[in-house]
Structure formats: C-alpha cells, structure tokens
Amino acid sequence: MEWVVVISVLVMTILSLLRVNVVLAIIIAAITAGVLSGQSIIESIEMMIGGMGGQAETALSYILxxxxxxxxxxxxxxxxxxxFLIRVLTGKKTMMVLVIAGVASLSQNLVPVHIAFIPILIPPLLKVFDDMKLDRRAVAAALTFGLKAPYIMIPAGFGLIFHGIIVKGMVQNGVEITETETALSMLIPGSGMVIGLLIAVFITYRKDRVAVPGAGGGEVEFTAPKVENVTFNCTHFLTLVAIVGALVVQIFTQNLVAGALTGLILMFLLVAVPFKKGDQIMTDGIAMMGTIAFVMLVASGYGHILTETGAVDALVEVSSGTLNDNKGLIALILLLVGLVVTIGIGSSFGTIPILAALYVPICVAAGFSPMAIATLIGTSGALGDAGSPASDSTLGPTSGLNADGKHHHIWDTCVPTFLHYNIPLFIFGWIGAMVL
Structure with a gap:
C-alpha cells in the first residue's frame, strides 16, 4: 500500500514530462492510485470528483x-x-530589466492580472531590446521573478490564493496555521529568489547579446506593434478606481473572488469598459485562465484519493521508519519530490493540495513545527514552476519575448529560470525548514 503514492506520482510526473496534457496526467494518476488501492475505475473516478470541490473557490478566483x-x-x-519605458529607459539595460521585474511583480498583487500584461507590454519593446543588445534571458528571468516571488511572499492577490491553499491543505490534514504565519514562513525561500534575480541581472546576463532570428522555432515575419502616444484620460482614471476598489475589497474581505468581482463590476458601472463587451471579456478571461482553474480542481480530487485510500498513512509509516526522524534528510527528500512533481505539473498552485496530503503527516511524525511544514509545502510547490516547460511562469515570458521568433522557450526561458530560481529556492527552503 505504501507504494501506491510513489507509483501514482511517478505516473503523473512521467506523463507530464512526456507532454501529456496535465489534466489527463493527473486524472490517470488518480485512477492509478485508486485501482492500486483496490478500487474499481468507476469508484476511483467518483472519489476524485467528490474531492474536487475543495478548490472550487480558487478556480473561480482565476476565472474572474x-x-x-x-x-x-x-x-x-x-x-x-x-x-514610459521606451522614453525613459532606452539605453539603460539594467534599469530596464529591473523595472520590468517590478511591473511583473505588480501583476500578482496590486493589479492581479497574472500573465495577461506580457503580450501587451513586451512585443513593442523587442526592437528596443535588440537596439540595446539586451540579453533577453535577463528579461525572461525578470518576468518569471515577478510572476512568482510576490505570491510566494505576500498574501495578497495571487498570494492570497497561494497562502490560502497552503493553510487549507494543512488544516485539512490536521495542522492549524494562519496565512500570516505562512507568509512569514515563505520569506526565507523568497529571499533566495531575490538573490537569483540579482545574479541573473548583474552577473550572468549582463553582457551584450544579439538575438538570433529563428531561435524560437523558425522565421517569423514580425512588425513591432505600433504603440500610440496615449495620454492619460478619464477612462484610465476610472480603470485605476476599479483596480483600487478591487484591492480594497480583497484586503478587507480576504476573498479574491469578491475583489475580482468588485473590479469587474466597477469597470462596467463606471463605463471604463462598454457593457456590450461583457460577454467577450468573460470569454477571453475563461480562455486565458480556465485551464489553470480546472487543473486545480482535478488536483484537489487527486489529493482526496491519496488520503481517502489510506495510501498516505502507509507511506508515512514507512517513511518515518526509514528516515529515522532525520529532519534534515526528510526536508531534503520532500523538496526533491516537490521539484519533480511541480516540473511535471507546471503549476505550483495545482500541486499544493497534493503535496499537503503527502507532507503534513510525514512532517508531523518527524516533529516539524507548523511554520516549518508550511515552508516545505510552499517551497516544494514553487520549486519547478520556474523552469517547467508547461508553467505559466515560463510560457508567459516566452509568449512575449518570442513574438519575433528570436527567443527559444527551453534554452532562453526554462533553463535560465530553473538555474537562477529553483537552486536558491531549494537551498533557502531547506534552511527555512531547519530554523523555523
């Protein structure tokens, strides 16, 4: 029975690495776990569906x-x-990259639009990057930093979802913790990402680099989008009012669904966006975020199967006896598991329910504190997100940087972000689990 979890996770990871759709990979892994535990295929499917409701709120948040x-x-x-970026920062490579990292960071918390800004912001800047001989790998590192570090450390916007999932996963498995405590527990791993960004910007990718035509998969006829000289107007002011309204509601209610819904309603009520565009906006929003939302629902059902079949309890018993309560070794192994699983799934949010079901019993048996457990779960969930070919944190930057066919997804986005973020996350996550 103790091998059910291992085999199931391996099935999910291998399928994901073979580029099988992540939803199918998780469903097949869930059915595998159920069948190996003595359930029929139909019983396994019903059990998985029964556990999917645990992430319904989070999925709806993504859609809105x-x-x-x-x-x-x-x-x-x-x-x-x-x-502004073109006018003020042309010729200032380091400042350009750092400002892009800052803008990307705002997309997770202050203006929670996730990757939606990249196809709008980056393509018009590509010619500027080429004129400056700016290494696009530095820009990829900056964008991925902004898409990850804020939600890891700050419980607002997407961070509210991330920390909420950690809290829910721990509480469901018998360990009480607050979102404030999870935020504090993730400061040490998050600081590793800051160091990784500084190394990428000031050391690794500081030299001039000429982007190679066709590097991103073939010749592309590209004309840089013409950016109109837009002046700040009433519509933009009303948009800012809607953004602030969404942020205030989110902070006071601690509910991202309420915040996003407030922002949308204000955009229509203030006529910042015409009401007749409502259907199109919702359709585009679902198209952009729907896959992630559904992955989280299925992952919740998968975690439910692992716990309900008793496979986790069996794994805990074997692991505790094998590792002899060696906290350092246990933390090391759990972080490695998180790295492999998250690279396969490509979603730190989607892996948290699975990791919580696995980690909490093992960590409790080994004597880890609640904050140390949160550090291990949060870090393991974040590990692999940067560097995974299937992750939004890499797909988003590539979608903008490869608009002209000069940016390779694996070698120019995935490998640089893996090296500069997963390595420090691993080291600082292990340190955090040891000291908290």
Missing amino acids: LGAFAVAISYTGITAILVN
Missing part, C-alpha cells in the same frame, strides 16, 4: 481575475507604461 485582466487591457492603460 482573467476577465478582470482582459478588461484592464481593453482600456489601453498599458500603452502609457510602454511609452
């Missing part, structure tokens, strides 16, 4: 945030930012 991002993009307010 996607629509909110599309609505913000519709107003054209991002053109102002593009013009």
Whole structure:
C-alpha cells in the first residue's frame, strides 16, 4: 500500500514530462492510485470528483481575475507604461530589466492580472531590446521573478490564493496555521529568489547579446506593434478606481473572488469598459485562465484519493521508519519530490493540495513545527514552476519575448529560470525548514 503514492506520482510526473496534457496526467494518476488501492475505475473516478470541490473557490478566483485582466487591457492603460519605458529607459539595460521585474511583480498583487500584461507590454519593446543588445534571458528571468516571488511572499492577490491553499491543505490534514504565519514562513525561500534575480541581472546576463532570428522555432515575419502616444484620460482614471476598489475589497474581505468581482463590476458601472463587451471579456478571461482553474480542481480530487485510500498513512509509516526522524534528510527528500512533481505539473498552485496530503503527516511524525511544514509545502510547490516547460511562469515570458521568433522557450526561458530560481529556492527552503 505504501507504494501506491510513489507509483501514482511517478505516473503523473512521467506523463507530464512526456507532454501529456496535465489534466489527463493527473486524472490517470488518480485512477492509478485508486485501482492500486483496490478500487474499481468507476469508484476511483467518483472519489476524485467528490474531492474536487475543495478548490472550487480558487478556480473561480482565476476565472474572474482573467476577465478582470482582459478588461484592464481593453482600456489601453498599458500603452502609457510602454511609452514610459521606451522614453525613459532606452539605453539603460539594467534599469530596464529591473523595472520590468517590478511591473511583473505588480501583476500578482496590486493589479492581479497574472500573465495577461506580457503580450501587451513586451512585443513593442523587442526592437528596443535588440537596439540595446539586451540579453533577453535577463528579461525572461525578470518576468518569471515577478510572476512568482510576490505570491510566494505576500498574501495578497495571487498570494492570497497561494497562502490560502497552503493553510487549507494543512488544516485539512490536521495542522492549524494562519496565512500570516505562512507568509512569514515563505520569506526565507523568497529571499533566495531575490538573490537569483540579482545574479541573473548583474552577473550572468549582463553582457551584450544579439538575438538570433529563428531561435524560437523558425522565421517569423514580425512588425513591432505600433504603440500610440496615449495620454492619460478619464477612462484610465476610472480603470485605476476599479483596480483600487478591487484591492480594497480583497484586503478587507480576504476573498479574491469578491475583489475580482468588485473590479469587474466597477469597470462596467463606471463605463471604463462598454457593457456590450461583457460577454467577450468573460470569454477571453475563461480562455486565458480556465485551464489553470480546472487543473486545480482535478488536483484537489487527486489529493482526496491519496488520503481517502489510506495510501498516505502507509507511506508515512514507512517513511518515518526509514528516515529515522532525520529532519534534515526528510526536508531534503520532500523538496526533491516537490521539484519533480511541480516540473511535471507546471503549476505550483495545482500541486499544493497534493503535496499537503503527502507532507503534513510525514512532517508531523518527524516533529516539524507548523511554520516549518508550511515552508516545505510552499517551497516544494514553487520549486519547478520556474523552469517547467508547461508553467505559466515560463510560457508567459516566452509568449512575449518570442513574438519575433528570436527567443527559444527551453534554452532562453526554462533553463535560465530553473538555474537562477529553483537552486536558491531549494537551498533557502531547506534552511527555512531547519530554523523555523
């Protein structure tokens, strides 16, 4: 019985690495776990569906945030930012990269639009990058930093989802903890990402580099999007009002669904976006974020099967006896498991329910504190997200940087982000689990 979890996770990981759709990979792994535990295929499917409701709120949050991002993009307010970057930072490579990292960071918390800003912000800047001979790998590192580090350390926006999932996963498995404590527990791993960003910007990718045509998979006829000289107007002001309204509601209610819904409603009520565009905006939002939302639902069902079949309890018993309560070795192994699983799935959010079901019993038996357990779960969930070919944290940057066919997804985005973020996350996550 103790091998059920291992075999199931291996099935999921191998299928994901073979580029099988992540939803199918998780479903097949869940059925594998159920069948190996003595359930029929139908019983396994029913058990998985029964556990999917645990992440319904999070999935709905993603859908609404996607629509909110599309609505913000519709107003054209991002053109102002593009013009600013071109006017002020042309020729200043290091500052350009750091500002892009800052803008990306805002997309997770202050203006929670996730990757929606990248196809709007980056393509108009590609010619500027080429003129400066700016190494696009530095920009990829900056974008991935902004898409990950804020939600890892700050419980607002997407961070509210991330820390909420950690809390829910721990509480469901018998360990009480608050979102404030999870945020504090992730400061040490998050600081590793800051160091990784600084190394990428100031050391690894500081030299000039000429982007090679066709490096991203073939010749592409590319004309840099013309950015109109937009001036700040009433629509942009109303958009900012909607953004602030969404942020305030989110902070006071601690509910991202309420915040995103408030922002959307304000965009329509203030006529920042025409009401007749409502259907299109919701459709585009679902198209952008729907896959992630559904992955999280299925992952929740998968975690439910692992716990309900008793496979986790068996694994805990074997692991505790084998590792002899060696905290350092246990933390090391759990982080390695998180790295492999998350690279396969490509979603740190989607792996948390699975990791919590696995980690909490093992960590409790080994004597880890609640904050140390949160560090291990959060770090393991984040590990592999940067560097995974299937992750939004890498697909998003590539979608913008390869608009002209000069940026390779694996070698120019995945490998650089894996090296600069997963290695420090692993080291600092292990340290955090030991000291907390």
